[in-house]
Amino acid sequence: MVGWRISGKVFSFAVAALAVLCGCASPGAAPAGPLRSLVVAAGPGTAINLYTHCGIYEVRVQDTYFVADKPRDDGLGNPPLGWGNPYQAGSITVAGSEAVFRDENGHTVTFHAKAGATAFLKTCS
Known part of the structure; x- marks a missing residue:
């Protein structure tokens, strides 16, 4: 019999992320999962999978939250x-208070840092 061994932290994160993404988290619960894109290190053209599920509004790069200059969605929250x-796979480049996302399809989104932000403005479930 082959057993699965998952660390407690990984399991807890996975359960919390699944609950939030499924809309199953309690109303007062703080977002636990990657509800928006997160880049840990940002050098020129750092690879990123930009979270687009509810539209393109925000991104977090290290400890800085950025808001899209021109948010994009289909009008129905997609x-x-x-x-x-x-x-959406692509890359992001940060220069000062500006972050620019680009992908192979020619999409470009410019974001600007939101001073003092400690969380995303909008969560998506």
């Missing part, structure tokens, strides 16, 4: 036509 869902 990514626009031609974008991946729930993610």
Whole structure:
């Protein structure tokens, strides 16, 4: 018999992320999963899977939250036509308070840092 061995932290994160993404988390629960895109290190053209499931509004790069200059969605809370869902692979470049996402399909989104932000403005479930 082959057994699965998962660390407690990984299991807890997976359960919390699944609960939030399924809309099963309690109303007062803080977002536990990657509800928006997160980049841990940002150098020129750092690879990212931009979270697009509810549209393109925000991204987090290290400890800075960025808001799209021109948010994009289809008007129904989904990514626009031609974008991946729930993610769009591409790269992000940060220069000062600006972050620019680009992908192989020619999509470009410019984000600006939201001063003092400690969380995303909008969560998606």
